[in-house]
Amino acid sequence: MKHVNFSQPLYDTAQEIVDGCMGDAAPACQSACPMHTDVKQYVKLAAEGEYQQAVDVIRQKIFMPQVLGRICAHPCEAACRRNEEFSQPISVAAIKRFVAEKADKKENWNLAQAPATGKKVAVVGAGPAGAQAAVELRRQGHAVTIFEKLKVFGGMMRVGIPEYRLPRDVIDFEYGYLDMMGVEVKFGVEVGKDITFDELRSDHDAVILAHGAHVGSIIPIKGHEAEGVYSAVEYLKEISETRAFPRAGKRILVIGGGDVAMDCARSSWRIGADEVHQCSLEEMEALPASQVEIDEAMEERVAFNAGWGPKEILVEDGKVVGVVLQKVLSIFDGDGNFSPAYSDETREVAVDTVIFATGQVVADITDGALEQGRGGRYVVNKDTLATSLPDVFVAGDASGGAIVVEAMALGRKAALSIERLFTERALEADRNLEEEGAYKTRLDVPLPEGTVDTPRIHHNTRPAEERKRDFIQVDLGLTEEQVTSEGDRCLQCECKLCMNECVMMNDFGDCPKSLFSDFIEKKEMEPLLAYSCNACDQCTIVCPKDFPMKSIFMGARADFVKANNGHSPIPGHKAIEMHQKLGFSRIFTMAKKAVGR
Amino acid sequence: MTNKIFMPGCSLPSYNPEAVSKTAAYLKSVYPDMGAVQKCCGKPTAAIGQTEKFKERFADLQKDFDKVEAEEVIVACQSCFGMITKNASGQKPVSLWALLPQIGLPPELVGKAKNSDVTFTIHDSCSTRFETELQEGIRWVLKELGYKVVEPKHTRENARCCGFGGMVVPANPDLADRVIKRRVEEFETDYVVVYCAACRASMMGIGTKSWHILDLLWGPVVMQGDEPPANVLASPVKSWMNRYRSKVGLNRCMAC
Ligand SMILES: Cc1cc2nc3c(=O)[nH]c(=O)nc-3n(C[C@H](O)[C@H](O)[C@H](O)COP(=O)(O)OP(=O)(O)OC[C@H]3O[C@@H](n4cnc5c(N)ncnc54)[C@H](O)[C@@H]3O)c2cc1C
Ligand code: SF4
Ligand code: SF4
Numbered sequence: 001m002k003h004v005n006f007s008q009p010l011y012d013t014a015q016e017i018v019d020g021c022m023g024d025a026a027p028a029c030q031s032a033c034p035m036h037t038d039v040k041q042y043v044k045l046a047a048e049g050e051y052q053q054a055v056d057v058i059r060q061k062i063f064m065p066q067v068l069g070r071i072c073a074h075p076c077e078a079a080c081r082r083n084e085e086f087s088q089p090i091s092v093a094a095i096k097r098f099v100a101e102k103a104d105k106k107e108n109w110n111l112a113q114a115p116a117t118g119k120k121v122a123v124v125g126a127g128p129a130g131a132q133a134a135v136e137l138r139r140q141g142h143a144v145t146i147f148e149k150l151k152v153f154g155g156m157m158r159v160g161i162p163e164y165r166l167p168r169d170v171i172d173f174e175y176g177y178l179d180m181m182g183v184e185v186k187f188g189v190e191v192g193k194d195i196t197f198d199e200l201r202s203d204h205d206a207v208i209l210a211h212g213a214h215v216g217s218i219i220p221i222k223g224h225e226a227e228g229v230y231s232a233v234e235y236l237k238e239i240s241e242t243r244a245f246p247r248a249g250k251r252i253l254v255i256g257g258g259d260v261a262m263d264c265a266r267s268s269w270r271i272g273a274d275e276v277h278q279c280s281l282e283e284m285e286a287l288p289a290s291q292v293e294i295d296e297a298m299e300e301r302v303a304f305n306a307g308w309g310p311k312e313i314l315v316e317d318g319k320v321v322g323v324v325l326q327k328v329l330s331i332f333d334g335d336g337n338f339s340p341a342y343s344d345e346t347r348e349v350a351v352d353t354v355i356f357a358t359g360q361v362v363a364d365i366t367d368g369a370l371e372q373g374r375g376g377r378y379v380v381n382k383d384t385l386a387t388s389l390p391d392v393f394v395a396g397d398a399s400g401g402a403i404v405v406e407a408m409a410l411g412r413k414a415a416l417s418i419e420r421l422f423t424e425r426a427l428e429a430d431r432n433l434e435e436e437g438a439y440k441t442r443l444d445v446p447l448p449e450g451t452v453d454t455p456r457i458h459h460n461t462r463p464a465e466e467r468k469r470d471f472i473q474v475d476l477g478l479t480e481e482q483v484t485s486e487g488d489r490c491l492q493c494e495c496k497l498c499m500n501e502c503v504m505m506n507d508f509g510d511c512p513k514s515l516f517s518d519f520i521e522k523k524e525m526e527p528l529l530a531y532s533c534n535a536c537d538q539c540t541i542v543c544p545k546d547f548p549m550k551s552i553f554m555g556a557r558a559d560f561v562k563a564n565n566g567h568s569p570i571p572g573h574k575a576i577e578m579h580q581k582l583g584f585s586r587i588f589t590m591a592k593k594a595v596g597r
Numbered sequence: 598m599t600n601k602i603f604m605p606g607c608s609l610p611s612y613n614p615e616a617v618s619k620t621a622a623y624l625k626s627v628y629p630d631m632g633a634v635q636k637c638c639g640k641p642t643a644a645i646g647q648t649e650k651f652k653e654r655f656a657d658l659q660k661d662f663d664k665v666e667a668e669e670v671i672v673a674c675q676s677c678f679g680m681i682t683k684n685a686s687g688q689k690p691v692s693l694w695a696l697l698p699q700i701g702l703p704p705e706l707v708g709k710a711k712n713s714d715v716t717f718t719i720h721d722s723c724s725t726r727f728e729t730e731l732q733e734g735i736r737w738v739l740k741e742l743g744y745k746v747v748e749p750k751h752t753r754e755n756a757r758c759c760g761f762g763g764m765v766v767p768a769n770p771d772l773a774d775r776v777i778k779r780r781v782e783e784f785e786t787d788y789v790v791v792y793c794a795a796c797r798a799s800m801m802g803i804g805t806k807s808w809h810i811l812d813l814l815w816g817p818v819v820m821q822g823d824e825p826p827a828n829v830l831a832s833p834v835k836s837w838m839n840r841y842r843s844k845v846g847l848n849r850c851m852a853c
Contacts, residue, residue, distance in 0.1 A: 501757070503776050504769070531768040534776060535644065536723040536758035553763075557646025568645040572767030576641050583607055583637030584657055588840045591661035592851035593632040594625075 004563040014516040023511020027493035031441035032079035034409030047487025051103035064174040069097025073403040091458035114141035122204040127155020129396025129407035130210035136415030138181040149190040159237040192365035213360035213397040223313025228320030232357035249352030251275040256357030262293040269468040279305035299464040384427040498539035504532040530556040599668040602632040606674030608794035610843030611836035616811035618846035638680040675722040694734035711743030717790040721756035759799040801828035
């Protein structure tokens with residue numbers, strides 16, 4: 001056969017399919033995960049009891065499955081199709097925790113690294129952003145030193161997130177990976193104090209700032225300077241380190257409606273409070289905290305004043321004696337600007353301690369070398385995390401992240417930028433920026449046939465009255481049976497509906513997108529592919545986008561015939577030609593008008 | 598009255614010339630002025646990609662249509678239905694299966710199978726998946742005859758292919774085999790009724806008992822344990838002999 005020149009309309013149709021086919025589109029869970037863990041795959045493996053394989057899948061993307069299995073804010077679950085449809089997402093995080101507890105072994109950790117490059121990178125902060133950045137940089141073969149102010153690993157996971165949610169030995173076990181990867185860590189070194197930012201820069205080829213947001217903020221309402229007023233950062237750090245906060249009294253009010261506020265409230269019980277109150281501008285239904293945190297705080301009998309803002313802290317002898325709360329009418333004005341409006345209604349709560357859980361601010365450790373924006377976040381290029389200094393990048397909360405897994409993705413992003421810096425490429429070169437963070441998937445398919453709403457199982461908590469007085473972990477984790485049934489609920493979201501219908505395409509590829517991008521790229525097609533299409537249209541009928549696969553295969557056949565002197569390239573089709581000749585021959589045909597006409 | 602002709606197609610005449618004759622005779626009793634054409638519609642030529650050759654061949658058929666001054670072509674083959682719809686100049690295809698409910702069955706056949714203990718699974722042709730009137734006609738005929746039927750999971754517009762389409766059998770026989778196997782897997786009864794002789798050949802090829810709807814119309818009532826007619830299309834010699842007999846039958850029918 002001569003070279004086949006496929007006609008342009010075929011390429012056009014193929015291109016349309018390649019552009020729109022959802023065959024390779026990630027499930028909502030995976031695209032919502034900033035690290036893009038293959039949730040669908042490991043949930044399936046977990047349900048099948050293949051725990052080791054499940055861990056292997058998780059570890060391809062994240063080095064702390066047990067940590068994330070406990071405290072990840074799990075954007076995957078929020079995006080999960082079962083959440084969208086029934087508000088009962090798959091318990092992705094709990095499944096991850098289970099398989100990691102069951103099967104994760106140090107000896108299986110992947111220690112692969114590129115040959116040493118001779119480049120040196122300094123990372124400030126051993127929180128999730130710094131740790132992930134360090135790991136990535138070591139994989140690329142660079143020498144990495146982490147400078148960490150504290151004497152321990154984990155950042156806010158260690159001194160923010162309470163240990164009843166995240167036992168500290170879990171952090172240390174999983175951070176053990178850093179040492180195995182050859183990351184050097186200098187504990188107890190505060191950049192800006194023990195070593196200057198400039199020194200750091202002159203000693204290294206590049207610097208990543210990942211020092212988080214550790215400055216507590218206290219809203220300057222009347223009475224805020226009284227004894228008994230503390231920031232969440234200070235409060236939780238001390239409790240994390242000592243399981244106590246001697247400056248607190250017995251009746252505590254936490255201001256704020258987010259997860260940090262819940263952690264402060266619940267920690268208060270554990271250090272011996274008699275009464276724990278909360279107040280926030282947001283109503284109960286609009287609290288920013290995750291539902292699990294709210295539920296568990298309610299179980300522990302935190303007294304909620306959601307929808308009530310602090311008007312004034314009442315002070316006697318320089319000490320807090322109460323807080324006046326004011327009923328909130330609205331939080332934002334007509335233009336969507338933050339501008340709370342209150343009614344005249346007030347209520348007074350008698351407390352001796354007030355904790356402000358109203359946001360954390362990023363400190364400047366560069367001595368003004370870098371510009372900072374709202375909340376102290378350094379001004380960076382969102383795509384590359386580059387700053388105005390060519391060798392300095394910022395990751396994690398310090399650059400605008402808000403949760404652990406996002407901090408990790410930002411750490412990885414900074415490392416990918418440094419890789420380009422070191423190889424003298426444009427920072428944006430050769431990277432899929434969309435896949436470096438969370439995005440909304442293109443996947444848009446009908447629910448699988450027979451899908452019914454089934455309730456989720458996401459934790460096994462200890463009784464509230466027992467747990468609220470100790471620091472032992474609240475959630476005991478799922479059982480094997482629960483993991484199986486929870487994993488079985490996963491819809492294994494994907495398109496490939498055509499592949500379910502068509503037998504033959506499965507012999508040649510995994511979805512039309514890959515089949516036809518191959519065709520476009522190589523300008524070639526296997527004749528047998530085109531000639532294996534039954535032209536039955538089943539693929540198109542089920543395709544949410546009605547893509548006409550058949551028309552490409554049939555069109556290609558015409559081009560094959562053209563290139564092959566008018567004949568099909570398939571040897572077996574000689575018989576058809578014979579058959580057709582006969583089917584038109586006089587011997588076997590007739591044409592008669594009716595008699596009498 | 599529009600000028601009608603009957604066109605049985607290729608695979609049906611090759612499979613069952615008696616059914617062709619009987620159908621022609623019955624149609625003629627309803628439409629005494631009806632003519633007939635036996636010739637291929639050229640679908641296989643088009644399907645293997647011989648675009649130019651197909652044009653020639655369809656022109657050949659068109660000549661016949663014009664010669665007999667056909668306006669409506671009563672077709673018993675779903676490929677003919679599609680090819681005429683797309684390519685004929687001036688002729689409108691009418692599916693035999695859609696026509697039968699309009700003209701009725703010969704009265705002596707109505708209810709003939711009401712005592713049959715067989716439940717037939719209906720296999721629709723994928724090439725006419727959107728022709729609901731045609732599909733309704735098939736169900737109507739079976740009901741008139743008195744047969745009990747069930748629908749497979751993929752039916753009517755979602756029908757799955759028998760593996761024969763697109764001339765895949767000579768190109769990729771192993772694949773065609775897997776396609777038909779998957780099709781019959783979802784059938785709940787061992788008795789299948791089709792309305793395309795090629796579909797029937799695919800099913801018979803893997804040992805699935807199947808009948809063409811014209812077998813049921815003109816042939817004996819099928820009871821549990823009955824064997825279907827032989828898979829004639831598996832033998833080229835017999836097929837061509839049948840095709841010839843069919844032509845002779847049509848000529849005879851048109852002459853009286
Ligand atoms: C109370 C609380 C609860 C939270 N709960 C959750 C949760 O359940 N799930 C979730 O996903 N996210 C949660 N978060 C958010 C999450 O902890 C952060 O988004 C994440 O830890 C940010 O990671 P990072 O690496 O950017 O910074 P951090 O984790 O803050 O780490 C920064 C590190 O830098 C060190 N450092 C700071 N300054 C210097 C300096 N000058 N020199 C050297 N080292 C320095 C710090 O000691 C720290 O170890 C919570 C946050 C808080 C405050
Ligand atoms: S059905 Fe097939 S062709 Fe259509 S979007 Fe899905 S994978 Fe792509
Ligand atoms: S059902 Fe499974 S695959 Fe689908 S979004 Fe949820 S976890 Fe992901």
